Amino acid sequence: xxxxxxxxxxxxxxxxxxxxxxxxxxxxxxxxxxxxxxxxxxxxxxxxxxxxxxxxxxxxxxxxxxxxxxxxxxxxxxxxxxxxxxxxxxxxxxxxxxxxxxxxxxxxxxxxxxxxxxxxxxxxxxxxxxxxxxxxxxxxxxxxxxxxxxxxxxxxxxxxxxxxxxxxxxxxxxxxxxxxxxxxxxxxxxxxxxxxxxxxxxxxxxxxxxxxxxxxxxxxxxxxxxxxxxxxxxxxxxxxxxxxxxxxxxxxxxxx
Amino acid sequence: xxxxxxxxxxxxxxxxxxxxxxxxxxxxxxxxxxxxxxxxxxxxxxxxxxxxxxxxxxxxxxxxxxxxxxxxxxxxxxxxxxxxxxxxxxxxxxxxxxxxxxxxxxxxxxxxxxxxxxxxxxxxxxxxxxxxxxxxxxxxxxxxxxxxxxxxxxxxxxxxxxxxxxxxxxxxxxxxxxxxxxxxxxxxxxxxxxxxxxxxxxxxxxxxxxxxxxxxxxxxxxxxxxxxxxxxxxxxxxxxxxxxxxxxxxxxxxxxxxxxxxxxxxxxxxxxxxxxxxxxxxxxxxxxxxxxxxxxxxxxxxxxxxxxxxxxxxxxxxxxxxxxxxxxxxxxxxxxxxx
Numbered sequence: 001x002x003x004x005x006x007x008x009x010x011x012x013x014x015x016x017x018x019x020x021x022x023x024x025x026x027x028x029x030x031x032x033x034x035x036x037x038x039x040x041x042x043x044x045x046x047x048x049x050x051x052x053x054x055x056x057x058x059x060x061x062x063x064x065x066x067x068x069x070x071x072x073x074x075x076x077x078x079x080x081x082x083x084x085x086x087x088x089x090x091x092x093x094x095x096x097x098x099x100x101x102x103x104x105x106x107x108x109x110x111x112x113x114x115x116x117x118x119x120x121x122x123x124x125x126x127x128x129x130x131x132x133x134x135x136x137x138x139x140x141x142x143x144x145x146x147x148x149x150x151x152x153x154x155x156x157x158x159x160x161x162x163x164x165x166x167x168x169x170x171x172x173x174x175x176x177x178x179x180x181x182x183x184x185x186x187x188x189x190x191x192x193x194x195x196x197x198x199x200x201x202x203x204x205x206x207x208x209x210x211x212x213x214x215x216x217x218x219x220x221x222x223x224x225x226x227x228x229x230x231x232x233x234x235x236x237x238x239x240x241x242x243x244x245x246x247x248x249x250x251x252x253x254x255x256x
Numbered sequence: 257x258x259x260x261x262x263x264x265x266x267x268x269x270x271x272x273x274x275x276x277x278x279x280x281x282x283x284x285x286x287x288x289x290x291x292x293x294x295x296x297x298x299x300x301x302x303x304x305x306x307x308x309x310x311x312x313x314x315x316x317x318x319x320x321x322x323x324x325x326x327x328x329x330x331x332x333x334x335x336x337x338x339x340x341x342x343x344x345x346x347x348x349x350x351x352x353x354x355x356x357x358x359x360x361x362x363x364x365x366x367x368x369x370x371x372x373x374x375x376x377x378x379x380x381x382x383x384x385x386x387x388x389x390x391x392x393x394x395x396x397x398x399x400x401x402x403x404x405x406x407x408x409x410x411x412x413x414x415x416x417x418x419x420x421x422x423x424x425x426x427x428x429x430x431x432x433x434x435x436x437x438x439x440x441x442x443x444x445x446x447x448x449x450x451x452x453x454x455x456x457x458x459x460x461x462x463x464x465x466x467x468x469x470x471x472x473x474x475x476x477x478x479x480x481x482x483x484x485x486x487x488x489x490x491x492x493x494x495x496x497x498x499x500x501x502x503x504x505x506x507x508x509x510x511x512x513x514x515x516x517x518x519x520x521x522x523x524x525x526x527x528x529x530x531x532x533x534x535x536x537x538x539x540x541x542x543x544x545x546x547x548x549x550x551x552x553x554x555x556x557x558x559x560x561x562x563x564x565x566x567x568x569x570x571x572x573x574x575x576x577x578x579x580x581x582x583x584x585x586x587x588x589x590x591x592x593x594x595x
Binding site for chain 2: 050073084097111121164168
């Protein structure tokens with residue numbers, strides 16, 4: 001079944017066309033990779049899907065309804081979560097509270113319940129705390145639950161960001177360079193973790209990545225962007241030998 | 257994680273103690289002056305400590321928990337003071353009924369301030385940081401000059417003839433209510449949303465936080481209690497004028513917030529108490545105390561930039577479930593230490 005369908009998505013910053021006429025259909029459970037040189041419009045694509053920018057043209061149909069023009073927090077509620085290229089945690093909050101903020105998206109109590117400490121507030125808070133704690137255990141972050149997020153080592157911050165995104169219970173997970181800044185061993189562990197996440201949480205994933213090793217091993221399908229336009233699409237093997245892709249990354253071959 | 261049951265006895269012991277302590281404090285604040293144990297001078301100081309606690313903890317919601325730098329708190333206070341005073345002098349009846357209708361006037365003043373707080377919150381959708389600080393400064397100046405030119409409330413001469421309705425028990429009750437409301441808010445998803453906005457607004461929004469709602473909530477609750485403090489002060493001094501609510505007043509509150517510690521209600525209580533008592537104790541120094549206090553602030557910023565309590569909290573100020581979690585975590589550390 002088609003979870004996400006993007007039709008003719010175009011976005012301009014002034015005169016610059018960051019994304020032009022982007023089309024894609026993503027089926028449920030798929031892991032799609034988006035690659036391309038720096039400035040190709042990959043992150044802009046994520047920002048368009050999640051509502052940070054409002055698309056100049058086109059539609060983003062998520063489970064049949066158009067996301068264009070919706071507020072970012074509403075889009076999260078509908079089931080789209082993301083991580084960031086440069087980690088963006090709530091630095092002063094504890095590791096646990098980082099996840100609880102995300103879990104709170106689905107909390108079923110109002111401001112009055114909280115102010116008067118009504119039973120519904122207590123119930124929802126304790127179940128939310130428990131869920132968040134379980135998620136931290138799943139990601140082996142539970143021993144840091146009460147540590148401020150800014151004190152976590154880099155690799156764990158990446159992992160926490162992934163846990164936080166999953167706490168919103170997404171159907172579509174957008175990962176913006178999850179392997180950036182990780183060493184080879186950490187990348188391997190991230191790949192294992194992602195495989196487990198796919199098995200357990202079964203999200204559909206779109207991922208931006210520069211690490212070719214990562215992309216070639218993880219993704220079933222790739223989409224290559226350059227200067228906002230799609231230049232190639234297909235299996236990792238096909239992409240690897242596509243002359244257009246080689247040209248975008250390495251430049252045109254010139255006669256000696 | 258160790259089982260919370262392990263800590264049940266100590267926790268239950270403390271659970272009953274806080275309400276008992278508060279009830280005792282409230283009763284004492286009524287009975288001690290009644291039997292003449294507290295001198296009027298001490299009562300006066302306690303009232304200003306209480307009013308300052310309300311101001312500091314409410315300002316901390318915006319400056320500490322949400323990470324904005326509002327310098328307009330005195331403006332909200334002015335709106336509450338004038339709102340409550342106008343209501344109690346011109347609308348509510350004098351005489352025997354007045355003390356009973358007094359909370360109504362205070363709440364009305366608070367609501368008027370909260371309404372303006374919402375307006376500032378709307379402006380904060382578009383601007384943040386230094387620029388929002390300028391907006392709050394402008395707001396403060398607008399409030400002050402409006403009051404100075406409003407003849408119905410006495411203009412620059414001030415507003416006279418306010419009945420003395422603020423008593424020590426009222427101040428204690430309102431201080432406790434302020435701390436209670438802000439504590440419950442901060443330790444709920446609404447409070448976590450507010451703190452998430454402080455740490456990273458875009459990430460918060462992309463994690464499902466309605467950042468606009470968080471801002472409106474923080475500014476309206478914060479300004480409501482600033483208004484309450486204003487109303488209490490008006491009915492304590494029995495006279496208010498626009499000059500009392502200038503930038504210097506806001507600065508006082510900022511000093512108390514940053515002295516006690518940002519993002520901590522315990523810090524706000526400490527900051528307000530220490531600052532108020534110290535200013536009073538240093539009175540014999542005359543003009544020199546106004547040099548000593550800023551010097552203290554400089555030293556504080558150098559050696560403890562986050563204030564006495566910065567981002568930490570007394571465990572008795574935490575809701576029960578958070579307290580359990582903290583104790584469990586602490587006992588885990590103990591066990592690890594022994595092992």
